[in-house]
Amino acid sequence: MSDPILVIRDLHASVDGKPILRGVDLDIPKGEVHAIMGPNGSGKSTLASVLMGHPSYEVTEGTIKFKGQEVIGMAPDERARLGMFLAFQYPTEIPGVPLSAFLRSAVNSVREEDISPREFIQQLRTDLELVGLDQSFGRRNLNEGFSGGEKKRAEILQLALLKPELAILDETDSGLDIDGVRIVAEAVNRLKSPEIGFCIITHYTRILNFTSPDVVHILLGGRVVKSGGRELADHLEEVGYDAVKKEFGYTSDEAEVEEAPQS
Numbered sequence: 210m211s212d213p214i215l216v217i218r219d220l221h222a223s224v225d226g227k228p229i230l231r232g233v234d235l236d237i238p239k240g241e242v243h244a245i246m247g248p249n250g251s252g253k254s255t256l257a258s259v260l261m262g263h264p265s266y267e268v269t270e271g272t273i274k275f276k277g278q279e280v281i282g283m284a285p286d287e288r289a290r291l292g293m294f295l296a297f298q299y300p301t302e303i304p305g306v307p308l309s310a311f312l313r314s315a316v317n318s319v320r321e322e323d324i325s326p327r328e329f330i331q332q333l334r335t336d337l338e339l340v341g342l343d344q345s346f347g348r349r350n351l352n353e354g355f356s357g358g359e360k361k362r363a364e365i366l367q368l369a370l371l372k373p374e375l376a377i378l379d380e381t382d383s384g385l386d387i388d389g390v391r392i393v394a395e396a397v398n399r400l401k402s403p404e405i406g407f408c409i410i411t412h413y414t415r416i417l418n419f420t421s422p423d424v425v426h427i428l429l430g431g432r433v434v435k436s437g438g439r440e441l442a443d444h445l446e447e448v449g450y451d452a453v454k455k456e457f458g459y460t461s462d463e464a465e466v467e468e469a470p471q472s
Protein backbone atom coordinates (compact mmCIF):
# COMPACT_ATOMS: atom_id res chain seq x y z
CA MET A 210 0.00 0.00 0.00
CA SER A 211 1.16 3.54 -0.72
CA ASP A 212 2.19 5.96 2.04
CA PRO A 213 -0.72 7.83 3.56
CA ILE A 214 -1.36 11.17 1.87
CA LEU A 215 -2.28 12.69 5.24
CA VAL A 216 -0.31 11.96 8.39
CA ILE A 217 -1.33 13.69 11.63
CA ARG A 218 0.76 13.22 14.75
CA ASP A 219 0.08 14.38 18.29
CA LEU A 220 -1.96 17.34 17.09
CA HIS A 221 -2.95 19.82 19.77
CA ALA A 222 -4.94 22.93 18.96
CA SER A 223 -6.65 25.66 20.96
CA VAL A 224 -9.21 28.35 20.38
CA ASP A 225 -8.98 31.48 22.54
CA GLY A 226 -6.43 29.68 24.68
CA LYS A 227 -8.81 26.78 25.34
CA PRO A 228 -7.39 23.39 24.30
CA ILE A 229 -9.76 21.52 21.96
CA LEU A 230 -7.62 18.99 20.15
CA ARG A 231 -5.51 17.03 22.59
CA GLY A 232 -3.21 14.78 20.65
CA VAL A 233 -4.85 13.60 17.44
CA ASP A 234 -3.08 10.82 15.51
CA LEU A 235 -4.54 9.96 12.11
CA ASP A 236 -3.38 8.53 8.78
CA ILE A 237 -5.42 8.71 5.57
CA PRO A 238 -4.11 6.91 2.46
CA LYS A 239 -5.26 7.81 -1.04
CA GLY A 240 -8.03 5.66 -2.42
CA GLU A 241 -9.65 5.14 0.98
CA VAL A 242 -12.74 6.54 2.65
CA HIS A 243 -12.24 7.29 6.34
CA ALA A 244 -15.09 8.30 8.62
CA ILE A 245 -14.53 10.38 11.72
CA MET A 246 -17.39 10.02 14.15
CA GLY A 247 -17.95 11.66 17.48
CA PRO A 248 -20.54 13.29 19.70
CA ASN A 249 -21.27 17.02 19.52
CA GLY A 250 -18.43 19.07 20.89
CA SER A 251 -15.78 16.36 20.51
CA GLY A 252 -13.68 18.55 18.21
CA LYS A 253 -14.67 17.28 14.75
CA SER A 254 -15.19 20.68 13.13
CA THR A 255 -12.13 22.00 14.94
CA LEU A 256 -10.05 19.24 13.38
CA ALA A 257 -11.42 20.09 9.92
CA SER A 258 -10.72 23.81 10.42
CA VAL A 259 -7.21 23.17 11.73
CA LEU A 260 -6.48 20.92 8.73
CA MET A 261 -7.42 23.75 6.36
CA GLY A 262 -5.55 26.42 8.34
CA HIS A 263 -8.43 28.43 9.77
CA PRO A 264 -6.83 31.43 11.52
CA SER A 265 -9.00 31.20 14.69
CA TYR A 266 -7.36 27.95 15.72
CA GLU A 267 -3.88 27.82 17.17
CA VAL A 268 -1.83 24.68 16.75
CA THR A 269 0.17 24.29 19.92
CA GLU A 270 1.83 20.94 19.26
CA GLY A 271 2.19 18.23 16.66
CA THR A 272 2.48 17.86 12.91
CA ILE A 273 0.18 17.68 9.87
CA LYS A 274 1.98 16.24 6.87
CA PHE A 275 0.21 16.30 3.51
CA LYS A 276 2.06 14.58 0.67
CA GLY A 277 5.08 14.58 2.97
CA GLN A 278 5.02 18.35 3.50
CA GLU A 279 4.32 20.05 6.79
CA VAL A 280 1.25 22.24 6.25
CA ILE A 281 1.11 23.94 9.64
CA GLY A 282 1.96 27.55 8.89
CA MET A 283 0.67 27.36 5.31
CA ALA A 284 -2.23 29.64 4.34
CA PRO A 285 -5.55 27.96 3.45
CA ASP A 286 -5.19 28.76 -0.27
CA GLU A 287 -1.72 27.22 -0.31
CA ARG A 288 -3.14 24.04 1.20
CA ALA A 289 -5.90 24.07 -1.43
CA ARG A 290 -3.34 24.38 -4.22
CA LEU A 291 -1.49 21.40 -2.74
CA GLY A 292 -4.69 19.37 -3.12
CA MET A 293 -6.62 19.67 0.15
CA PHE A 294 -10.33 20.43 0.10
CA LEU A 295 -12.83 21.12 2.85
CA ALA A 296 -16.61 21.14 2.57
CA PHE A 297 -17.95 23.18 5.45
CA GLN A 298 -20.61 22.20 7.94
CA TYR A 299 -22.20 25.64 7.49
CA PRO A 300 -21.63 26.95 3.93
CA THR A 301 -21.73 30.74 3.65
CA GLU A 302 -23.91 32.78 1.31
CA ILE A 303 -22.25 35.20 -1.08
CA PRO A 304 -24.92 37.54 -2.42
CA GLY A 305 -24.29 38.88 -5.89
CA VAL A 306 -21.85 36.14 -6.94
CA PRO A 307 -23.28 33.55 -9.32
CA LEU A 308 -22.40 29.97 -8.41
CA SER A 309 -20.72 29.39 -11.79
CA ALA A 310 -18.46 32.46 -11.42
CA PHE A 311 -17.51 31.41 -7.90
CA LEU A 312 -16.73 27.86 -9.02
CA ARG A 313 -14.69 29.00 -12.00
CA SER A 314 -12.49 31.22 -9.86
CA ALA A 315 -12.15 28.41 -7.32
CA VAL A 316 -11.03 26.03 -10.09
CA ASN A 317 -8.58 28.60 -11.47
CA SER A 318 -7.15 29.30 -8.03
CA VAL A 319 -5.87 25.72 -7.75
CA ARG A 320 -4.60 25.44 -11.35
CA GLU A 321 -1.42 26.69 -12.97
CA GLU A 322 -3.29 27.75 -16.09
CA ASP A 323 -6.87 29.00 -16.24
CA ILE A 324 -9.47 26.51 -17.43
CA SER A 325 -10.98 27.44 -20.82
CA PRO A 326 -14.56 28.76 -20.58
CA ARG A 327 -15.71 25.95 -22.86
CA GLU A 328 -14.11 23.19 -20.83
CA PHE A 329 -15.43 24.74 -17.62
CA ILE A 330 -19.00 24.87 -18.90
CA GLN A 331 -18.85 21.23 -19.98
CA GLN A 332 -17.44 20.17 -16.60
CA LEU A 333 -20.02 22.22 -14.75
CA ARG A 334 -22.85 20.65 -16.71
CA THR A 335 -21.63 17.11 -15.95
CA ASP A 336 -21.00 17.82 -12.29
CA LEU A 337 -24.33 19.60 -11.70
CA GLU A 338 -25.93 16.43 -12.90
CA LEU A 339 -23.69 14.32 -10.69
CA VAL A 340 -24.88 16.12 -7.56
CA GLY A 341 -28.49 16.30 -8.66
CA LEU A 342 -28.78 20.07 -9.09
CA ASP A 343 -30.70 21.66 -11.95
CA GLN A 344 -28.62 23.34 -14.66
CA SER A 345 -30.15 26.70 -13.70
CA PHE A 346 -28.17 26.66 -10.44
CA GLY A 347 -25.07 27.87 -12.25
CA ARG A 348 -26.70 31.28 -12.71
CA ARG A 349 -28.00 31.60 -9.15
CA ASN A 350 -26.09 33.52 -6.50
CA LEU A 351 -23.89 31.36 -4.29
CA ASN A 352 -26.00 29.72 -1.58
CA GLU A 353 -28.48 32.63 -1.60
CA GLY A 354 -31.90 31.14 -1.00
CA PHE A 355 -30.47 27.61 -1.36
CA SER A 356 -32.10 25.05 0.89
CA GLY A 357 -29.87 23.16 3.32
CA GLY A 358 -29.68 20.26 0.89
CA GLU A 359 -28.86 22.48 -2.08
CA LYS A 360 -26.01 24.13 -0.16
CA LYS A 361 -24.50 20.76 0.62
CA ARG A 362 -24.86 19.68 -2.99
CA ALA A 363 -23.15 22.90 -4.08
CA GLU A 364 -20.24 21.97 -1.78
CA ILE A 365 -19.98 18.55 -3.40
CA LEU A 366 -20.16 20.23 -6.80
CA GLN A 367 -17.15 22.30 -5.83
CA LEU A 368 -15.37 19.13 -4.75
CA ALA A 369 -16.14 17.44 -8.07
CA LEU A 370 -14.78 20.40 -10.05
CA LEU A 371 -11.65 20.95 -7.97
CA LYS A 372 -10.53 17.31 -7.99
CA PRO A 373 -8.53 17.47 -4.75
CA GLU A 374 -6.34 14.62 -3.49
CA LEU A 375 -7.84 14.83 -0.02
CA ALA A 376 -11.48 15.75 0.56
CA ILE A 377 -12.67 16.55 4.06
CA LEU A 378 -16.46 16.64 4.39
CA ASP A 379 -17.60 18.15 7.68
CA GLU A 380 -21.09 16.89 8.41
CA THR A 381 -22.07 17.32 4.79
CA ASP A 382 -24.87 14.91 5.64
CA SER A 383 -26.42 16.78 8.57
CA GLY A 384 -29.58 18.72 7.84
CA LEU A 385 -30.21 16.65 4.73
CA ASP A 386 -33.25 14.56 4.13
CA ILE A 387 -32.70 10.94 3.20
CA ASP A 388 -32.57 11.69 -0.56
CA GLY A 389 -30.00 14.39 0.07
CA VAL A 390 -27.85 12.02 2.11
CA ARG A 391 -28.05 9.46 -0.68
CA ILE A 392 -27.05 12.00 -3.33
CA VAL A 393 -24.04 13.18 -1.33
CA ALA A 394 -23.04 9.58 -0.65
CA GLU A 395 -23.47 8.55 -4.29
CA ALA A 396 -21.38 11.53 -5.42
CA VAL A 397 -18.67 10.40 -3.00
CA ASN A 398 -18.91 6.89 -4.42
CA ARG A 399 -18.55 8.17 -7.97
CA LEU A 400 -15.68 10.51 -7.12
CA LYS A 401 -13.89 7.79 -5.19
CA SER A 402 -10.71 6.75 -6.99
CA PRO A 403 -7.13 5.69 -6.25
CA GLU A 404 -6.24 9.40 -6.65
CA ILE A 405 -8.29 10.74 -3.76
CA GLY A 406 -8.64 10.16 -0.03
CA PHE A 407 -11.88 10.98 1.76
CA CYS A 408 -12.34 12.05 5.33
CA ILE A 409 -16.04 12.03 6.11
CA ILE A 410 -16.79 13.71 9.40
CA THR A 411 -20.19 12.78 10.73
CA HIS A 412 -22.28 12.53 13.84
CA TYR A 413 -24.66 9.97 12.37
CA THR A 414 -24.11 6.60 10.76
CA ARG A 415 -26.73 7.04 8.03
CA ILE A 416 -24.37 8.43 5.35
CA LEU A 417 -22.20 5.36 5.98
CA ASN A 418 -25.09 3.16 4.87
CA PHE A 419 -24.64 4.52 1.36
CA THR A 420 -20.88 4.93 1.18
CA SER A 421 -18.95 2.27 2.96
CA PRO A 422 -15.93 3.59 4.87
CA ASP A 423 -12.69 1.63 4.83
CA VAL A 424 -11.85 2.86 8.32
CA VAL A 425 -13.95 4.42 11.08
CA HIS A 426 -12.31 6.59 13.75
CA ILE A 427 -13.99 7.75 16.94
CA LEU A 428 -13.06 11.23 18.13
CA LEU A 429 -13.67 11.87 21.81
CA GLY A 430 -12.33 14.70 23.92
CA GLY A 431 -10.13 15.94 21.09
CA ARG A 432 -8.43 12.60 20.46
CA VAL A 433 -8.94 9.62 18.21
CA VAL A 434 -9.74 7.04 20.86
CA LYS A 435 -10.57 4.10 18.62
CA SER A 436 -10.24 3.07 14.97
CA GLY A 437 -11.73 0.09 13.23
CA GLY A 438 -13.75 -1.10 10.29
CA ARG A 439 -17.33 -0.46 9.35
CA GLU A 440 -18.47 -2.57 12.28
CA LEU A 441 -17.32 0.19 14.63
CA ALA A 442 -19.98 2.52 13.17
CA ASP A 443 -22.58 -0.21 13.53
CA HIS A 444 -21.52 -0.72 17.14
CA LEU A 445 -21.89 3.03 17.78
CA GLU A 446 -25.34 3.02 16.26
CA GLU A 447 -26.28 0.16 18.54
CA VAL A 448 -24.90 1.38 21.86
CA GLY A 449 -24.89 5.18 21.33
CA TYR A 450 -22.21 7.70 22.20
CA ASP A 451 -22.88 7.63 25.94
CA ALA A 452 -21.72 4.04 26.18
CA VAL A 453 -18.55 4.87 24.26
CA LYS A 454 -17.91 7.88 26.49
CA LYS A 455 -18.23 5.68 29.57
CA GLU A 456 -15.89 3.12 28.04
CA PHE A 457 -13.25 5.84 27.77
CA GLY A 458 -13.84 7.31 31.21
CA TYR A 459 -15.98 10.32 30.36
CA THR A 460 -19.15 10.98 32.31
CA SER A 461 -21.98 11.16 29.82
CA ASP A 462 -22.99 14.79 30.39
CA GLU A 463 -19.44 16.09 30.49
CA ALA A 464 -18.63 18.49 27.67
CA GLU A 465 -16.27 16.45 25.59
CA VAL A 466 -13.30 18.73 25.54
CA GLU A 467 -13.70 20.32 28.95
CA GLU A 468 -11.81 17.74 30.96
CA ALA A 469 -9.46 14.92 30.23
CA PRO A 470 -10.68 11.59 31.54
CA GLN A 471 -9.27 10.26 34.81
CA SER A 472 -7.00 7.33 34.28
Ligand SMILES: Nc1ncnc2c1ncn2[C@@H]1O[C@H](COP(=O)(O)OP(=O)(O)O)[C@@H](O)[C@H]1O
Nearest residue numbers: 224229248249250251252253254255256265466
Ligand atom coordinates in the same frame (compact mmCIF):
# COMPACT_ATOMS: atom_id res chain seq x y z
N1 LIG B 1 -14.35 29.44 17.27
C1 LIG B 1 -14.58 28.90 18.47
N2 LIG B 1 -14.65 29.69 19.57
C2 LIG B 1 -14.90 29.15 20.79
N3 LIG B 1 -15.07 27.85 21.03
C3 LIG B 1 -14.99 27.03 19.99
C4 LIG B 1 -14.75 27.50 18.64
N4 LIG B 1 -14.73 26.44 17.82
C5 LIG B 1 -14.96 25.37 18.58
N5 LIG B 1 -15.12 25.70 19.89
C6 LIG B 1 -15.40 24.80 21.01
O1 LIG B 1 -14.65 23.62 20.79
C7 LIG B 1 -15.39 22.46 21.16
C8 LIG B 1 -15.44 21.52 19.97
O2 LIG B 1 -16.25 22.09 18.95
P1 LIG B 1 -16.40 21.48 17.51
O3 LIG B 1 -15.03 21.23 16.97
O4 LIG B 1 -17.29 22.37 16.73
O5 LIG B 1 -17.10 20.08 17.82
P2 LIG B 1 -17.95 19.10 16.87
O6 LIG B 1 -17.78 19.54 15.46
O7 LIG B 1 -17.38 17.75 17.16
O8 LIG B 1 -19.35 19.20 17.36
C9 LIG B 1 -16.74 22.95 21.63
O9 LIG B 1 -16.70 23.02 23.04
C10 LIG B 1 -16.84 24.33 21.01
O10 LIG B 1 -17.64 25.18 21.78
Ligand SMILES: [Mg+2]
Nearest residue numbers: 253254298380
Ligand atom coordinates in the same frame (compact mmCIF):
# COMPACT_ATOMS: atom_id res chain seq x y z
MG1 LIG C 1 -19.09 20.10 13.90
